[in-house]
Amino acid sequence: MLKNSYKMLFLYTLFLGTLISVSSNSWFSIWMGLEINLLSFIPLTMKHNNLYSSEASLKYFLTQALASSLLLFSIIFFYMVFYKTHTSTYMNIMNMLFSSILMMKMGMAPFHFWFPIVMEGLNWMNSVILMTWQKLAPLILLTYTMNFYLFLFSILLSTFFGAMGGLNQxxxxxxxxxxxxxxxxxxxxxxxxxxxxWKIYFILYCILSLSVILIFNSFKMFNLNQIFSILNLKNLTKTIIFIPLLSLGGLPPFTGFFTKWIIIEHLMSMNLMILLLIMIYFTLVTLFFYLRITYSAFLLNYNEMSWNYSYYSSTKNFYTLMILNFFSLFGLLFINLLFYFL
Structure with a gap:
């Protein structure tokens, strides 16, 4: 019997639930796939003798259960009234309701308050699933219920809270x-x-997030003051480690900047200049988070041997991380440019 073999089962059903949702042609099938995905992720987050993970699992379950119940109620209400009226006002209200529920499920502002609290109680591997795969189905379903003004409002709030919420963290x-x-x-x-x-953006965001989280997981880093644990490394190694952070923040000329560049051009073609300026301004604030970590690693001098340094003395871990970082940056840069010019 494999160790923790139950995790493979729940990972399989986790992926299956998302695929059911994105490939369904009815809202009831979509709801069923989201429920399978939810019930598969809860056992992965729970760990024995860890109150933080249990608390995070409970908060995640309560939030997702509320969103799922609202979604089921909206679906039933939609089918009850749909055959009686087909007015555009009614359809706009239903689109706004469905969009709000999907935003709640993936932690998008103004329904984002549960997301940082749940992330704080998870380990890094569960965190990367919550940040990437768990957002795939709601994002795809969000394309079915487009509402311009709701999207505009949510984009402004997401960029604002995403930037200001992390300043004192x-x-x-x-x-x-x-x-x-x-x-x-x-x-x-x-x-x-x-x-x-958004598909190109999401793929690059997932791989860059995976690279960054593998770094934090390798060094067992959870707080900013633990940045001292990697100060004994050479400058070249630290450069390779922190490039994915800067790329994720959108610093030119890294890959993360080109995805934002494409969206900037399309927003300019839609004459949404004020929205674009606000998004760029608050993205610079999020880039400050990553620069603060990078500056601490490069500019500070700390002579004491770190606690986790012996863990990372293996050259195998070194080169695996280096290969992943180079692939996530330069390989994806070529793919991104290829998509851009096609």
């Missing part, structure tokens, strides 16, 4: 959570104009 998990909220605003802006833009 010292927890790396909360910083990544608020950064994810900010990135959701950019993805929604891509949905407003072109269905392919």
């Amino acid at each position: 010292t927890s790396l998990r909360k910083l990544m959570a608020f950064s994810s909220i900010n990135h959701l605003g950019w993805m929604t802006a891509g949905i407003m104009n072109n269905q392919n833009i």
